[in-house]
Amino acid sequence: MSYNFFVDIGSSYLSVIDDKEKEIFYSPHRGEFKKILNDLGIDSSKAVFTGKNSIHYKGLHPFYVLISLAKAYEEIRHILYVGASSFFIINLDEKGNYVRHILNTTCASGTGSFLDLQAKRLGYTIDEFGKRALNAKVKPPVSTRCSVFAKTDLIHLQQDGYTKEEISAGLCESLAENIIDVLFKGSLPEGNILLCGGVFKNLALLNAFSERLGENNLICENPHLSLSLGLKKISEERNFDLIEPIDYENIFQDEEEKNSKILKRKEDY
Numbered sequence: 001m002s003y004n005f006f007v008d009i010g011s012s013y014l015s016v017i018d019d020k021e022k023e024i025f026y027s028p029h030r031g032e033f034k035k036i037l038n039d040l041g042i043d044s045s046k047a048v049f050t051g052k053n054s055i056h057y058k059g060l061h062p063f064y065v066l067i068s069l070a071k072a073y074e075e076i077r078h079i080l081y082v083g084a085s086s087f088f089i090i091n092l093d094e095k096g097n098y099v100r101h102i103l104n105t106t107c108a109s110g111t112g113s114f115l116d117l118q119a120k121r122l123g124y125t126i127d128e129f130g131k132r133a134l135n136a137k138v139k140p141p142v143s144t145r146c147s148v149f150a151k152t153d154l155i156h157l158q159q160d161g162y163t164k165e166e167i168s169a170g171l172c173e174s175l176a177e178n179i180i181d182v183l184f185k186g187s188l189p190e191g192n193i194l195l196c197g198g199v200f201k202n203l204a205l206l207n208a209f210s211e212r213l214g215e216n217n218l219i220c221e222n223p224h225l226s227l228s229l230g231l232k233k234i235s236e237e238r239n240f241d242l243i244e245p246i247d248y249e250n251i252f253q254d255e256e257e258k259n260s261k262i263l264k265r266k267e268d269y
Contacts, residue, residue, distance in 0.1 A: 003235055005047035008062075008227035009033050009054045012084035012113060013198055016040065017228040019235075026198075026224055029053075048235065050227045052085070060234070062227055063090060063101065068237075069230035070194050071096045073219055077191025080209075081226070082179060082199040084112035089183040102183050112199045114147060118171050121154055122164045126202070129168050133204035136169035138162065144171065144178045169204060176208035188212075194219050196226035 005024070008015045014029040014036055029036055033053060037044070049059035062081075070076040070092065079090040088103040104111070119129035140162050143149035150171075157167050180188075193213060200206050200223035210218055222229065 003046055003048050005042050006228040006231035006235070007037070007042070007047050007049045007051075007054070007057075008225075008231070009049060009051040009057075009059070010083055010085075010198075010227075011052045012116075013224070015198075015225050015228045016042065017225055017232060019232070021229065021232055023222075023225060048231050050231055060231065063098070065227050065230035065234065066090060066194075066196055067092065067096070067098055068234045069196075069226060072233055073192070073194060075192050076194045076219070078189050078193045080179075080183070080193050080195050082112065082195075082197040084116075084198070087111055087179055087183070087197070089189075091189075104179075104182055112197070114144065114150075115171070115175065115199065115202070115205075117147060118142075118150055118154065119168075121151060122168060124164070124168070130172075130202035130204050132165045133168035133172050133202075134207075136163070136165040138166045138169070139173045140166060140170040142167065142170045142174045144175045172202065172204040173208045176205060176212060180209070180212055192217050192219060194226075196223050198224035200224075 002019075004019050006017050006019075009029070012028055012030075013026065014033050015026045016024040016037075018024055025036065025040060034056070037047075044057055047057075049057040050062050050065045051059060052062075054060075066079050066081060067090065070079050075094075076096060077092050077094075079092070081088050081090075086104055088101055090101045091099045093099050115129070116126050119126050122129065124132060140157055142153045142157070154167060157170070158164075162170075195206070195209070195218055200209075200220055206220060
């Protein structure tokens with residue numbers, strides 16, 4: 001069966017591309033993704049799905065989708081995803097097959113929603129936030145492990161005379177440092193890294209990761225559409241009806257359990 005639309009329904013954002021890889025929609029869905037899809041005239045029988053809220057449509061597991069996308073590039077050894085409510089790293093072997101993954105806690109600190117909240121506290125939209133941060137010369141450290149601490153830091157930094165642009169830049173730098181510390185635990189990875197997730201549309205944040213991980217090792221192309229593009233790639237190679245639907249219950253287990261359960265059919269990866 002052929003499909004016309006490839007849909008990622010994340011915890012906060014909805015992204016849709018068509019069979020020509022044209023971006024149809026990318027924006028917050030605020031829980032109304034069914035209405036948005038209906039307004040866009042998308043017939044669910046002609047679409048395939050992934051993302052945290054795709055369980056309503058028997059969507060594919062995002063790990064499966066991202067690993068499939070990574071195989072479109074040469075020698076990807078890691079997939080770094082930062083979304084609205086989670087971030088994780090998937091490690092691959094030299095053939096692009098799954099090895100293991102590390103996921104952040106269920107706390108939203110350090111994710112896209114955390115960044116959205118801090119932008120609002122500074123009086124910016126998320127797009128303005130990233131652009132303003134690019135102009136800053138000074139980048140004061142900000143707590144990104146806790147939203148409450150971050151709010152306190154923002155108040156103190158403003159009282160100390162830092163501009164909103166400088167605080168925005170500090171948030172991007174600190175967020176990148178926190179994510180790298182949580183996922184890589186002080187040991188920088190070898191090999192190319194594919195960056196995925198809408199957070200990487202923020203160029204200030206992308207620059208912060210490049211400075212720490214080395215820009216020559218990073219691949220970042222339409223990161224906000226990564227999961228939709230991964231679905232499109234799978235459609236060119238596999239019959240969707242033969243792939244197991246998403247099972248989010250296994251994502252948030254202890255690390256040992258996650259790595260043993262997350263891939264029910266490891267040979268598919």
